Amino acid sequence: GQSLEQPSEVTAVEGAIVQINCTYQTSGFYGLSWYQQHDGGAPTFLSYNALDGLEETGRFSSFLSRSDSYGYLLLQELQMKDSASYFCAVTRAAGNKLTFGGGTRVLVKP
Amino acid sequence: GAVVSQHPSWVICKSGTSVKIECRSLDFQATTMFWYRQFPKQSLMLMATSNEGSKATYEQGVEKDKFLINHASLTLSTLTVTSAHPEDSSFYICSAGGGSGNTIYFGEGSWLTVV
Numbered sequence: 001g002q003s004l005e006q007p008s009e010v011t012a013v014e015g016a017i018v019q020i021n022c023t024y025q026t027s028g029f030y031g032l033s034w035y036q037q038h039d040g041g042a043p044t045f046l047s048y049n050a051l052d053g054l055e056e057t058g059r060f061s062s063f064l065s066r067s068d069s070y071g072y073l074l075l076q077e078l079q080m081k082d083s084a085s086y087f088c089a090v091t092r093a094a095g096n097k098l099t100f101g102g103g104t105r106v107l108v109k110p
Numbered sequence: 111g112a113v114v115s116q117h118p119s120w121v122i123c124k125s126g127t128s129v130k131i132e133c134r135s136l137d138f139q140a141t142t143m144f145w146y147r148q149f150p151k152q153s154l155m156l157m158a159t160s161n162e163g164s165k166a167t168y169e170q171g172v173e174k175d176k177f178l179i180n181h182a183s184l185t186l187s188t189l190t191v192t193s194a195h196p197e198d199s200s201f202y203i204c205s206a207g208g209g210s211g212n213t214i215y216f217g218e219g220s221w222l223t224v225v
Contacts, residue, residue, distance in 0.1 A: 033214070042116075042203055042219040043154065087153060096207035096214045097144060100153045 002026045004101030006088055011107045018075045020104045022088035025069060030091040032064050032071045033098065038084045046073065046086075075106070083108045113137045114206050116217030123194055123224055130190045131220045133160075133204030139184035140206035145177075148201040148219075160187040160204075194224040 004024045012018045022032065031050035035043035047055050049064035049071060061074040075082055085105050089098040115134045123129050133143055141162045146154040158179055159167040166179035178190040191198055203219040 035216075042216045045213055045215070048213070096142065096205070097156065097159060098154075098205070098214065099156070102153045 002090075002092070002099050004088055004090060004099065006086075006101040006104045008102065009105045009107070011109065012078055013109050014078055014080060016078045018078060018106060020073045020075070020086055020088075020106070022071050022073070022101055023069055024071075024088070024090050024101075026090045026092050026099060028092040029066065029069075030093065032062070033089045033091065034060075034062050034073045035087045035089060035100075036084050037087065037103070043087060078108050080108050080110070082106060114204065114215040114217045116204055116220055118220060119218060120221045121223070123222070125195055125224055126193055128190055128192045129194055129222060130188055131202055131204075131222075133187045133189070133206070133217050135185045135206045135215075138206075140187075141184060143181060143187040143204055143206045145179065145187070145189050146203045146205065148203060150201075154203065157189075160189075162187075191222065194222070196224045198222065199224045 006022045010018055031048055033048045034046040036046050037043045047062040049062050054063045059076045064071040085103045087103045088101040113136050117132045121129055143160040145157045147157050148154045156169050157172045160179045160181040162181045162184055168174045176192055181187040201219050201221055204217045205214050207214045
């Protein structure tokens with residue numbers, strides 16, 4: 001079957017750095033995406049990795065190792081507004097169909 | 111601004127009635143759209159793939175006769191929850207890919223409450 005594992009919850013203080021790991025086992029792999037979702041809202045796209053390495057977008061970076069079936073999302077200079085759930089998702093085939101991980105709830109404290 | 115629009119955002123209906131949710135791609139044509147369901151504090155679960163001009167493809171365990179999907183144009187897919195029951199109360203979200211790169215856009219989501 002398909003599975004994506006990520007921690008359920010992380011708590012950190014403002015200004016800190018948080019790394020959310022995601023390991024996956026899927027039949028077929030095109031790329032790993034990360035989405036942010038605030039309570040009551042829809043997911044918003046953060047990043048996408050199709051190749052090994054680090055992708056940096058402002059305070060957020062994402063990493064992928066295809067050989068290890070592993071990726072992570074790095075949140076730097078945490079702000080209160082970063083409190084949300086973060087989902088990793090695998091694109092298993094062409095056509096943008098996503099399989100999501102269980103989500104990591106990030107709580108940022110003052 | 112939003113590139114995928116979903117309507118309605120909130121809907122309350124009585125048990126046994128049907129509810130239709132629309133998903134529109136605003137700036138691009140989408141031959142394929144996806145419908146997800148998300149229960150509180152859980153992840154998004156893919157329900158079905160909506161294919162323009164042909165039948166939807168449903169994920170295992172999703173009742174195709176209960177969740178009717180129609181993708182009649184390149185910019186509109188609809189999900190109809192038929193004979194709704196309280197256990198169908200959930201957050202329903204559509205997505206579509208478009209433009210350049212691999213960005214997938216999600217609609218704003220629709221909260222369905224069945225009473």
